[in-house]
Amino acid sequence: xxxxxxxxxxxxxxxxxxxxxxxxxxxxxxxxxxxxxxxxxxxxxxxxxxxxxxxxxxxxxxxxxxxxxxxxxxxxxxxxxxxxxxxxxxxxxxxxxxxxxxxxxxxxxxxxxxxxxxxxxxxxxxxxxxxxxxxxxxxxxxxxxxxxxxxxxxxxxxxxxxxxxxxxxxxxxxxxxxxxxxxxxxxxxxxxxxxxxxxxxxxxxxxxxxxxxxxxxxxxxxxxxxxxxxxxxxxxxxxxxxxxxxxxxxxxxxxxxxxxxxxxxxxxxxxxxxxxxxxxxxxxxxxxxxxxxxxxxxxxxxxxxxxxxxxxxxxxxxxxxxxxxxxxxxxxxxxxxxxxxxxxxxxxxxxxxxxxxxxxxxxxxxxxxxx
Ligand code: IPM
Ligand code: MG
Numbered sequence: 001x002x003x004x005x006x007x008x009x010x011x012x013x014x015x016x017x018x019x020x021x022x023x024x025x026x027x028x029x030x031x032x033x034x035x036x037x038x039x040x041x042x043x044x045x046x047x048x049x050x051x052x053x054x055x056x057x058x059x060x061x062x063x064x065x066x067x068x069x070x071x072x073x074x075x076x077x078x079x080x081x082x083x084x085x086x087x088x089x090x091x092x093x094x095x096x097x098x099x100x101x102x103x104x105x106x107x108x109x110x111x112x113x114x115x116x117x118x119x120x121x122x123x124x125x126x127x128x129x130x131x132x133x134x135x136x137x138x139x140x141x142x143x144x145x146x147x148x149x150x151x152x153x154x155x156x157x158x159x160x161x162x163x164x165x166x167x168x169x170x171x172x173x174x175x176x177x178x179x180x181x182x183x184x185x186x187x188x189x190x191x192x193x194x195x196x197x198x199x200x201x202x203x204x205x206x207x208x209x210x211x212x213x214x215x216x217x218x219x220x221x222x223x224x225x226x227x228x229x230x231x232x233x234x235x236x237x238x239x240x241x242x243x244x245x246x247x248x249x250x251x252x253x254x255x256x257x258x259x260x261x262x263x264x265x266x267x268x269x270x271x272x273x274x275x276x277x278x279x280x281x282x283x284x285x286x287x288x289x290x291x292x293x294x295x296x297x298x299x300x301x302x303x304x305x306x307x308x309x310x311x312x313x314x315x316x317x318x319x320x321x322x323x324x325x326x327x328x329x330x331x332x333x334x335x336x337x338x339x340x341x342x343x344x345x346x347x348x349x350x351x352x353x354x355x356x357x358x359x360x361x362x363x364x365x366x367x368x369x370x371x
Contacts, residue, residue, distance in 0.1 A: 003032040004327060007059050007066040011097075012041040013301030014311045014360075015069025021313035021364035022067060022320050028368035029332050031324070036063065040097050041071040041301075045079065049087040052097035057104065060292070067323060068296040069316070071097055072303060095143075098287075101294055102136045103143065107287035108185065109192040110134035110266065111322065112298060114273035114283065119345035121354060122278035125253055130273045131202070132259045133193040134266025136287055138185040139217070140177060141263040147175035181217040181262065186224040192288070193260035194228055197235045205229070206238040208245045208261040208269055221262060246272055274298055281312030281353045284319040286326060295323040309359040312351040314340060317367055339370035 010019035026033070038056045045051040051071065060066050074082075079094030101107065112132040116123035146153055148171045157163045157176070166174065193205050207225040209218035222239055229237035238256075240248065242265045249256065249269075253276055261269055274283035283298035297315035305311050317340055324333035343349060349366035350356025358366075 002034040004034070004065075005063040006033045006035050006323075007056075007063040008035045008037050009040045009056065009066060010037070010069040011071040011301060012043070013070060013072060013303050013306035014299075015041070015071060015301050017307075017309050017311065017360045018297060018313045018316035019067070019069040021360050022316050024361065024364040024368050025317055025320060025336065025371070028371050029324075029336065031329065031332060040068075042082075045094055046082050046084055049083060049090060049092040051094065052100055060101075060105070060294075065292060065323060065326065066101075066294040067320070068098065068101075068294050070297065070299060070301040072301045098294075098296065099141055099143075102141075102287050105287075105289050105292050105294070106137060107289040107292070107294060108135065108137050108188045109286075109288040110136040110270075111192070111196075111286040111288060112266075112270040112273070112283065113318075113322070114270070114277045116277040117282070117341050117344040119347050120278045120282070121347075122281075124250075124276040128253045128276050130249075130253070130256055130259060130276070131196065132261070132266060132270040132273055133189055133196070134270055135185055135189040135262045136266075137263070138181055139263035140179050141267075142178060142180050144180060145175070145177035148172035149174050149176050179214070179217050179262075179264075181220050183220065183224060186221045187228070189260055189262075190221075190225050190228050193258050194232050194235060197258045198232055202235065202257045204236040204238055204257045205232075206240050206245070206256055206259050208240050208242050208259055208265055210241050210243070210265070211239075212241065217262070225260070242269065245269060249273065249276065270298065279353060281315055281351070282318065283315050284322055286319070286322040288326065293323075293326050295319045295326075309361060310352050311360055312353050313360045313364050314344070317364065335371055336367070339367045342370050343367050 010016040038059045039053055040056055041051055073096045114130045116126055116128040154171055197205050209221050211218040211222045274280050280299035285298045287294040297319050299315055321333050321336045343366045349358045349363055
């Protein structure tokens with residue numbers, strides 16, 4: 001029996017191609033794992049009305065972790081139009097499978113390292129090395145929302161003094177998406193960020209919120225951050241508002257180190273940080289829970305490049321590195337990192353985003369040869 005059982009969900013579009021790239025490298029590394037492929041994504045939405053079939057959830061439950069490619073998400077109405085005709089009137093609603101996986105397996109910590117590799121012509125400034133911790137199950141992604149809004153929710157809204165301005169608005173003309181934070185949710189993501197900072201000798205943790213306006217939710221996060229910071233005397237706690245942070249990251253990226261934020265703000269700031277280090281082609285992420293994790297490149301399925309083997313697999317290869325680290329295969333993780341760094345520094349084998357003409361798989365092979 002292999003040491004690890006890993007679920008592999010290539011998903012849609014270029015997800016399939018970057019997953020192939022990942023496999024080239026994993027094979028070369030000789031990770032002692034059994035890989036079990038599963039169904040997820042747009043194809044299963046269209047055919048079955050379910051982009052995340054129950055059989056896939058069962059598969060994940062039987063594995064140590066999951067490597068995920070990418071999936072296509074579309075707004076509600078567009079998704080409905082693409083359903084198989086026999087499913088059209090069943091009242092099915094498309095919900096992002098990756099968001100559901102994060103919820104279902106309580107993968108509370110989304111870890112998104114953004115490091116500028118030497119020789120990458122796309123980096124904003126050399127030496128940038130940021131790590132984003134994004135709360136992954138609550139906030140605006142919690143899924144508690146309504147349109148039109150039901151009477152009991154309406155009553156709760158009307159009972160709030162600030163809601164007087166909505167008094168004349170009919171329920172069917174009102175949409176509500178909640179932003180629920182729990183103390184536990186805040187503490188879990190803050191703990192992940194501080195522990196990471198401590199383990200890796202990082203100097204500061206910046207909590208990125210907006211407590212001057214979102215007094216209750218962002219306020220809770222910041223208050224918990226201040227409390228927790230006392231347990232980490234060697235690490236500075238900085239506080240920044242999400243809007244100002246977007247500006248400061250462009251102005252002074254070297255002032256920051258570990259960033260921690262709630263779900264939506266973390267989503268936004270992690271795209272910004274990704275661009276600082278060369279774009280989504282270099283952005284890896286890990287969705288980590290207490291005993292299970294799903295590893296995915298931050299990019300999407302890029303439908304316009306699907307089937308062309310053009311996209312940069314580095315984000316996926318860096319994601320594999322995160323997976324190896326989480327599994328405890330530290331040596332393999334650092335070997336892979338060194339091989340990735342070498343291929344980038346050498347600059348000979350490059351995908352189109354770096355001005356090259358190499359394919360997704362050629363880049364993966366170049367990394368594999370370096371191992
Ligand atoms: C991400 C993506 C997802 C998100 C989408 C695809 C639902 O943007 O992982 O950052 O919003 O979390
Ligand atoms: Mg995003």
